[in-house]
Amino acid sequence: MKIYKDLVQITLRVNGEMRPVAVRPADTLLYTLRENLGLTGAKAGCENGDCGPVPYC
Amino acid sequence: MIPQNITYIRPDTLKEAWDAWQTAHDQGKEVYYLNGGTETVTYARQNKIHPQVLIDISRLPELRQLAEDDADLVFGTALTLNELIEANTFPLLSRCASIVDHTVRNKLSLGGNVAGRLPYRETVLPFLAADAEVSIYGAKGLRRQPISEVFSKRFNLEGGEILVDFRVNKDMARFPWAYVRKTRFGQPVDYPLVTLVFLDAGSGRRGIRCAVSGAFAAPLRHGFIDETVNEAWILMDEKDAAEHFKDLSFRPVFVESLRVPFGQDQRASAEYRSFLFREALRECLIQLWNKYEGKTRL
Numbered sequence: 001m002k003i004y005k006d007l008v009q010i011t012l013r014v015n016g017e018m019r020p021v022a023v024r025p026a027d028t029l030l031y032t033l034r035e036n037l038g039l040t041g042a043k044a045g046c047e048n049g050d051c052g053p054v055p056y057c
Numbered sequence: 058m059i060p061q062n063i064t065y066i067r068p069d070t071l072k073e074a075w076d077a078w079q080t081a082h083d084q085g086k087e088v089y090y091l092n093g094g095t096e097t098v099t100y101a102r103q104n105k106i107h108p109q110v111l112i113d114i115s116r117l118p119e120l121r122q123l124a125e126d127d128a129d130l131v132f133g134t135a136l137t138l139n140e141l142i143e144a145n146t147f148p149l150l151s152r153c154a155s156i157v158d159h160t161v162r163n164k165l166s167l168g169g170n171v172a173g174r175l176p177y178r179e180t181v182l183p184f185l186a187a188d189a190e191v192s193i194y195g196a197k198g199l200r201r202q203p204i205s206e207v208f209s210k211r212f213n214l215e216g217g218e219i220l221v222d223f224r225v226n227k228d229m230a231r232f233p234w235a236y237v238r239k240t241r242f243g244q245p246v247d248y249p250l251v252t253l254v255f256l257d258a259g260s261g262r263r264g265i266r267c268a269v270s271g272a273f274a275a276p277l278r279h280g281f282i283d284e285t286v287n288e289a290w291i292l293m294d295e296k297d298a299a300e301h302f303k304d305l306s307f308r309p310v311f312v313e314s315l316r317v318p319f320g321q322d323q324r325a326s327a328e329y330r331s332f333l334f335r336e337a338l339r340e341c342l343i344q345l346w347n348k349y350e351g352k353t354r355l
Contacts, residue, residue, distance in 0.1 A: 001073045005064035025065035025111075028058045047058055047102065 014039065059101040059108065067113045071194045071219060074114050078217035081110040090114050090219065092135055093166035096173050115166065119194075119221050129190075129224040134168030138180070141167060147230040149183040149254060156180075158246050168220050172212050176320070177270050179238075179252050181208065185268040185278040186256040187229035192221040210275035233257045235344035237337040239271075241324055250325045253337040255286070255345055263287040265345070272334045273317050281315055282338075289342060307335040 004025040011020045014037060021036045028047070033039045064081075068074040074090070081088035088110040089097055100106045114120055120135035123144055130146050138154040139162040145151045156179055157165065171181040181204075184191075189204045195218040204223075207213055212220060235255040240247040249271035258264040265287050270276040285307070312319070312331050319327035319334070 001069055001077070002067040003064065004066075006062070024062055026059035026061065026063045031058050 012037075059098060059111075060104075061101070061107060061109070063108055064110045065113065066110065067116070069117075071117060071119055071199070071221070074112055074117065074219060075194060075196075075217060077110075077112050081112075082216060086110050088112065092120075092169045093137065093164040094169075095161060095165050096169055096175070100174070114219060119192075120168070120219075122222055125227065128226060130227055130230055132167060132223045132225070134166060134171070134220045134222060136167050138162040138165050138167065138170065141180075147183060147187075147225055149186070149230075149234040149236065149256060150180065150225075152234075152236045153179050153182050153252070153254065156246075167223075172214075172220055175248070176275055177249055177252070178211075178276050179249065179270050181276050182252065182254045182268040182270055183234075183256070184223050184225065185276065186234075186254055186266040187225045187258075188266075189229075190224040192224070194219040194221050205278075208276075229256065229258065232259055233345060233348045235341040235348070237340045237344070239333045239337060248324070250330055251333045251337045253334070253341055255341045257345060263291075265290055267338075267341075269334065269337075272319055272330045274320055277317065279315060279317065285311055286338060286342065289338075290345075293342065293346060307338050309335075311335070 007022040007024060009020065009022050011018050012032070014033070019037055021032055023032050023036065030042055030044060033042050066077045068077055078088055078090070086109040087107055089106070089108050089112070091097055091111040091113045092115045097106070097108065097111070101108055115135045117135065120133040122131050122133035123136055123140065124131045125146070132141065132147070132150070138156070139159065141154045142151045142162070154162070167180055171178050184204050185208065190201050191204050191207055192199055192201050193207065193214065195215055199221065201224070214220070234257065236253070238252045239250050241250060251272045252270045254268050256266045258266055265283065266278070267282045267286055268276065268278045269282070309331060312334060319330040321327040321330070
């Protein structure tokens with residue numbers, strides 16, 4: 001069983017670079033890219049994950 | 058994204074999920090099972106629910122079953138609607154699962170749809186019509202019950218119980234069926250004003266089972282509807298069918314006899330829903346008749 005709470009330290013491979021970030025379990029990948037890593041190229045869609053343009057909308 | 062901080066738990070077994078729910082509940086936390094997440098995430102974002110603990114049951118193997126044994130087809134509740142449609146082992150279920158759009162159906166789970174907060178829960182209709190069995194995991198482990206014992210307007214489960222799967226007799230999946238769905242302005246992607254299914258279970262002259270959603274406050278299977286439809290079906294056999302289609306109508310007095318109030322909201326009045334329901338009954342009968350190509354069913 002896996003349990004995540006509070007901030008979790010993970011490492012993302014973004015554009016070929018390994019980027020360590022601290023994320024909450026409730027954060028989306030989009031939010032992490034935009035707010036934690038400053039990569040604002042990806043835009044929000046429905047923010048539910050069900051509208052389909054990208055898997056992390 | 059869910060605005061508030063949550064604890065995310067992904068159990069490996071049903072027991073772990075059950076224990077995690079009980080622990081969070083005993084600590085006074087607001088806890089939900091997470092499956093597809095389309096409803097949970099939406100409501101959390103809209104501040105309608107405030108989850109503190111989410112238990113992700115979407116990968117539990119028991120809930121991912123799409124299988125068959127000697128007698129039954131098994132549908133795990135973590136299957137997405139698209140998985141049900143693509144498998145097409147129970148065509149009436151596939152038809153009922155063809156709601157919303159393709160991308161949402163990639164996420165929307167069977168369990169989330171049948172046990173959701175919205176009143177439509179259309180994928181429960183084929184299970185009601187087919188007298189399915191439901192597997193539920195609770196304090197005493199796994200148990201199976203007929204759907205009629207646990208579903209009345211919604212699934213009546215104890216706190217923390219998990220809907221694991223539906224079991225449908227294989228014969229039920231092969232019987233002729235009819236389906237009519239009516240929405241405002243006929244929009245394909247919209248909540249239904251009426252969704253009606255018929256399943257001709259082939260037990261002699263009175264084999265049609267009906268289940269309806271949208272028209273009333275909750276999905277419904279009603280003995281009086283079954284009875285009335287089967288009487289109309291028998292009359293269709295005895296009369297010239299083409300002639301009978303012209304005359305076939307269900308009078309308002311029939312729906313009044315149901316003693317179940319029609320839904321009424323800004324999308325449609327109760328009178329309009331009553332009218333659409335009676336139209337849907339007629340259309341389903343004609344659909345079923347056409348499936349037999351006019352051959353007698355006796």
